[in-house]
Amino acid sequence: MRLIAALFAAALAPGLVAASFAAPVEAAEFRWAATADAATLDPHAQNTATVLGFLNNVYEGLVRRGRDMALESALAERWEALEGGAGWRFHLRKGVTFHDGAAFDAEDVLFSHARAASKQSDVASWFAQVRAVEAPDPYTVDFLTTAPSPIFPDSIANFMIMDKGWAEANGAALPDRETGNFATLNANGTGAFRVTLREPGLQTVLEPFDKWWGTPEHNITRAIHKPIKNPATALASLISGAVDFIEPAPIQDIERLRATDGVQVIEGVEARTIFFGFRQNRERLLDGGANIFKDVRVREAVNHAINVEAIVTVILRGAAQPVSQLIDPASRGYSHARAARPAFDLDKAKALIAEAGASGAAFTLACPNDRYIADAAVCQAVVGMLAQAGLAPRLVTLPAAQYFAALRERQFDMYLLGWSADTFDAEHPIRFLAATPDAEKKLGSWNFGGFSNDRVDALLPLIQTELDEAARQAMLDEVAAILQDEAAYVPLYVQPLLWAARANIALSQRADNFFILRWVTVN
Amino acid sequence: MLAFILRRLAQSALVLLAVGLIAFAMFRFVGDPIDAMLGQERTVEDIARLRAALGLDRSFVEQYLRFLGGALQGEFGVSWRLGRPVGRLLAERAPATLELALVSGVLAVGLGIGLGVYTALRRGGWLAGAIMTGSLIGVSLPTFLIGILLIWVFSVELGWLPSFGRGETVDLGFWTTGFLTVSGLKALILPSITLGLYQMTLIMRLVRAEMLEVLRADYIRFARARGLRERSIHFRHALKNTLAPVITVTGLQIGAIVAFAIITETVFQWPGVGLLFINAVQAVDIPVMAAYLMLIAALFVAINLIVDILYVMIDPRLRADRAGAAR
Numbered sequence: 001m002r003l004i005a006a007l008f009a010a011a012l013a014p015g016l017v018a019a020s021f022a023a024p025v026e027a028a029e030f031r032w033a034a035t036a037d038a039a040t041l042d043p044h045a046q047n048t049a050t051v052l053g054f055l056n057n058v059y060e061g062l063v064r065r066g067r068d069m070a071l072e073s074a075l076a077e078r079w080e081a082l083e084g085g086a087g088w089r090f091h092l093r094k095g096v097t098f099h100d101g102a103a104f105d106a107e108d109v110l111f112s113h114a115r116a117a118s119k120q121s122d123v124a125s126w127f128a129q130v131r132a133v134e135a136p137d138p139y140t141v142d143f144l145t146t147a148p149s150p151i152f153p154d155s156i157a158n159f160m161i162m163d164k165g166w167a168e169a170n171g172a173a174l175p176d177r178e179t180g181n182f183a184t185l186n187a188n189g190t191g192a193f194r195v196t197l198r199e200p201g202l203q204t205v206l207e208p209f210d211k212w213w214g215t216p217e218h219n220i221t222r223a224i225h226k227p228i229k230n231p232a233t234a235l236a237s238l239i240s241g242a243v244d245f246i247e248p249a250p251i252q253d254i255e256r257l258r259a260t261d262g263v264q265v266i267e268g269v270e271a272r273t274i275f276f277g278f279r280q281n282r283e284r285l286l287d288g289g290a291n292i293f294k295d296v297r298v299r300e301a302v303n304h305a306i307n308v309e310a311i312v313t314v315i316l317r318g319a320a321q322p323v324s325q326l327i328d329p330a331s332r333g334y335s336h337a338r339a340a341r342p343a344f345d346l347d348k349a350k351a352l353i354a355e356a357g358a359s360g361a362a363f364t365l366a367c368p369n370d371r372y373i374a375d376a377a378v379c380q381a382v383v384g385m386l387a388q389a390g391l392a393p394r395l396v397t398l399p400a401a402q403y404f405a406a407l408r409e410r411q412f413d414m415y416l417l418g419w420s421a422d423t424f425d426a427e428h429p430i431r432f433l434a435a436t437p438d439a440e441k442k443l444g445s446w447n448f449g450g451f452s453n454d455r456v457d458a459l460l461p462l463i464q465t466e467l468d469e470a471a472r473q474a475m476l477d478e479v480a481a482i483l484q485d486e487a488a489y490v491p492l493y494v495q496p497l498l499w500a501a502r503a504n505i506a507l508s509q510r511a512d513n514f515f516i517l518r519w520v521t522v523n
Numbered sequence: 524m525l526a527f528i529l530r531r532l533a534q535s536a537l538v539l540l541a542v543g544l545i546a547f548a549m550f551r552f553v554g555d556p557i558d559a560m561l562g563q564e565r566t567v568e569d570i571a572r573l574r575a576a577l578g579l580d581r582s583f584v585e586q587y588l589r590f591l592g593g594a595l596q597g598e599f600g601v602s603w604r605l606g607r608p609v610g611r612l613l614a615e616r617a618p619a620t621l622e623l624a625l626v627s628g629v630l631a632v633g634l635g636i637g638l639g640v641y642t643a644l645r646r647g648g649w650l651a652g653a654i655m656t657g658s659l660i661g662v663s664l665p666t667f668l669i670g671i672l673l674i675w676v677f678s679v680e681l682g683w684l685p686s687f688g689r690g691e692t693v694d695l696g697f698w699t700t701g702f703l704t705v706s707g708l709k710a711l712i713l714p715s716i717t718l719g720l721y722q723m724t725l726i727m728r729l730v731r732a733e734m735l736e737v738l739r740a741d742y743i744r745f746a747r748a749r750g751l752r753e754r755s756i757h758f759r760h761a762l763k764n765t766l767a768p769v770i771t772v773t774g775l776q777i778g779a780i781v782a783f784a785i786i787t788e789t790v791f792q793w794p795g796v797g798l799l800f801i802n803a804v805q806a807v808d809i810p811v812m813a814a815y816l817m818l819i820a821a822l823f824v825a826i827n828l829i830v831d832i833l834y835v836m837i838d839p840r841l842r843a844d845r846a847g848a849a850r
Binding site (some may be wrong): 036039040045046047048119122123125126176177178179180181184185200201202226227228229230232233234236237239240241242370399400401402403404405408419420422432439442445446 | 563605606607671682794
């Protein structure tokens, strides 16, 4: 008996020691869970919010975004437009070091640009207008553009700087999306946190970088990021205190979470608009009938038939915000002149549909079912609303992996899409969603409906190069008016952003759904 | 015996080839990996380049042959989602799944046989009745619901056990184990119950039914007439004869435990191969999906083979029949 007791004690002892060591550290240890892990640590290999959001804690750009999404200085202390719109000059911060101790200077910026603008990169589109990059001295870098580019600094807020020596020494001079390389699993940035342990798909441990150039606002000594795929498990882990923060918080549990002790819900809206598009450049619908969506009256009728207020209140628990454009009101270039959505008016919708001779027309309405918050439920509701207005939509819902492939092959008559403008500027959705598709010019790559308007196509290059804010806004207002009058798309709402944390955590939410660790305080 | 094993091996290889072919024919319906790999600013050109680099522009037969060619050399390709060799990924994740499967297997077999015998011998007793009623929960509730229920009770309400993950693990170089730390052992409890419950009730009900059948047989009656002790009758004579079908079912269930670990691993964020597979499906990570499916198929085939051999060894009549047929 004594032997068994001794064995038990021996087995338990390491655990007890570990526990007593862990206790004092836990005060400022922060454990956070997200649905997915970043697929790579390479900041130029995948242009997705999951990857760039996570890496924002480790790598830094020349500029960065603050709590209100406004640009602020990061590795560049200040920047200015070059004479005559020839490009932009960035004055680099001195005394910055990478996590491995190497010094940061213009050489790293030139290298990172070459890497990020390469064919293997997924972020090359940020540099489409860059003609050359020059470094007049080790702490000044000029980005020369083919035409004046007012939004260039906004475009590169997520352009992260890598150390030239480190990348080259480790055979990661170029990103590798297909097979991965050293930079896929390791990181060496200048950011406030450095990666001390990386187990892809399991956990990533971050610790504050003691030689960071900025003044830390956080009190974290160690942060552990773990993916938890199942929302119910994530929720249970938060309530039981196994994690301090989860993202996203499942929308169906929001009311209950608000009422749970020890837990807080952080609500905002994400800079992502949700809208419907139409396959409008074909003569026929997919099943062979005449294409009703060529007729602007039918598209307008859809605008009037959908009760966005009801969708927001009932399905999205009041957390979303109705919207009239393809960007959210907080973004640059939003058209205040066209802030109002077409009113919900069933009679008007019916009249327009009857007038267009589209009553009873059958078509496919397609939606993803795992991409946006409550996407399938929203579509289900819209099918009912359109049926009331006299149309006969057939709902198709697909997982994202199949949905976007089918969308590219134009397999639907009407489809749901979400868009977040990486530049937080109204030009972005025009370039990708409203311009006439043109693979050569890299325009309209998400314009699956084939909307085409000569005036919009003519205004886009002018908007891209206009340096005068007022003149630029006038053109953006004109495009917004055209898109609304033509009902090119039917904007619905800005998607809610729902996070949940333990009550003792103070943090800031940013509209691009990036989780910024240096704004977290554990109380 | 040798000819028998060789024949079964040849059949097994055919099964594996067929599984691979069917899997590759299905992958195109899972979706397109491109959207999980590229950001929204990708161009038409980017898509075409990536498709060509991944070999997606070829027919599924061609993709399958390429996969087979690599697999024969022990090379399963690189995960498209994680950019790491699939063989390494599977080797890293396998210990988690196998430890979980082992614990739930032991739980299922041990408790299943024990409770099965008990309920057969104490038929009509209130405890046996309660166990039988309780076992209905095990067969009728879906795994994920049991998992969530357990998490809610033991992690959220009572706060005794962790709600997800594997706890602290010890790296032995070739194997990471959760058996050597307290948090690792605690983390095993809920997932192994969730995973093993169905198998446990199945084995228990099977043992009970078989046992009741055997206890009615003539030789048991003769044994009683000879005045043998009850314990000896129950365990040496009755139980031993119920075990042949139990072994078949248990063997197949071991495969099922590993395969169905997908759901349990998703609920508990258990870092095993099942979770790896689910994530691969969502991102249409074909190299990982293909390797996992082949691995599971190989596992089932191997278990079946072992069960067949065990069967021959346990039941002398099969050997006699075979010998008789050969003559």
